[in-house]
Amino acid sequence: MTPSAASSALTEARLAEVRGRPQFRGACERFGRGALEHFAHLAPLHQWVTKDLGRGSITLTALILQLRGDLTMQALTTACVGQGVSSPGRVTQLVRRAQDAGEVTVDDGPGIWTRRPLRMGPVFLQSARSRLIVDIESMLMLWPELAPVREVIADDVGYLNFVLVIGFIISRRRDIFGLSARPPLNIFLNREAGIHILLELMTAQAPDRVRLLEEARISRNALSHRYDVSRAHVNKLLADSGHTRADGDRVVFTPELSDSLERHMSLIFSLTHLVSQCLLDGWRFG
Numbered sequence: 001m002t003p004s005a006a007s008s009a010l011t012e013a014r015l016a017e018v019r020g021r022p023q024f025r026g027a028c029e030r031f032g033r034g035a036l037e038h039f040a041h042l043a044p045l046h047q048w049v050t051k052d053l054g055r056g057s058i059t060l061t062a063l064i065l066q067l068r069g070d071l072t073m074q075a076l077t078t079a080c081v082g083q084g085v086s087s088p089g090r091v092t093q094l095v096r097r098a099q100d101a102g103e104v105t106v107d108d109g110p111g112i113w114t115r116r117p118l119r120m121g122p123v124f125l126q127s128a129r130s131r132l133i134v135d136i137e138s139m140l141m142l143w144p145e146l147a148p149v150r151e152v153i154a155d156d157v158g159y160l161n162f163v164l165v166i167g168f169i170i171s172r173r174r175d176i177f178g179l180s181a182r183p184p185l186n187i188f189l190n191r192e193a194g195i196h197i198l199l200e201l202m203t204a205q206a207p208d209r210v211r212l213l214e215e216a217r218i219s220r221n222a223l224s225h226r227y228d229v230s231r232a233h234v235n236k237l238l239a240d241s242g243h244t245r246a247d248g249d250r251v252v253f254t255p256e257l258s259d260s261l262e263r264h265m266s267l268i269f270s271l272t273h274l275v276s277q278c279l280l281d282g283w284r285f286g
Helices: 003-009 012-019 024-040 044-050 053-068 073-082 088-100 122-139 149-154 156-172 186-190 194-202 220-227 231-241 255-280
Strands: 104-106 118-120 215-217 244-247 250-253
Touching (some): 044 053, 044 122, 053 088, 053 122, 088 104, 122 149, 122 255, 186 194, 186 231, 194 220, 220 231, 250 255
Antiparallel strands (some): 215 250
16 A cells, blocks of 8 residues: 555544554544553643644654754745644744753754754654554554564664655545544544543443443543643633533533544554555555
8 A cells, every 4th residue: 555545545444443443442532541641641842742733743843854854944834834734933832842841953064953853852853753653553453464564664764654644645635634524522632631631531430331431420620620720721621622512620621622522543544554454565655
């Protein structure tokens, strides 16, 4: 399979088929626990990056450009603005904060600094790689025959190609990855720590429930502390979604939000599956 074929294979029919698999619920639970555990072990800078979809997308774009040897501040800003990922100001904010932490550097040399090579430190690469492993291990519950992909990403060249194919498919399929395709999940994707809070609540539910999201016990204090947001932020997130109802220390989810999260999870699993298949079939960049 080639990246172009993988891109074309990513259809709503495929996502529906994945959601119907008996192992789908278990894969979602494993993904949720793995993503939250990964977040808990990150340094504060990297927690800040991953709590926001835009900042995460900027970082993925920077990682792809660096792996290709094309990362500069100018190239990163151009790519993020051109793909609708972020405004120039948000790119600058992320890079400056990472520079202050010593995790992004700019090569010395003549000319304007924005055109000189920009380098993301090893912690960025380690964080992205370990987060990818969460996706892969969850996906393997649905396609265990793809287990050899673990060996592929253990190699630097294999990992490079995995990330490049992800970037290629996402850029080609804005119709299926865009926020317009993901209501009513959008508000959780767009708000600070929103998706982490939703995954936290998902994994706190009764194991014998019917839907992926039904109801969960909620501690606003715990969520506020864990994700460095206010209790008011948590309350507003749930109220503004229009698909949750607070009932004391419990929150109840609508079937529509449950369906939206299922589609989102099936999209993650399907993307990881198709990219894995490309690399196991022998495809490599260039």
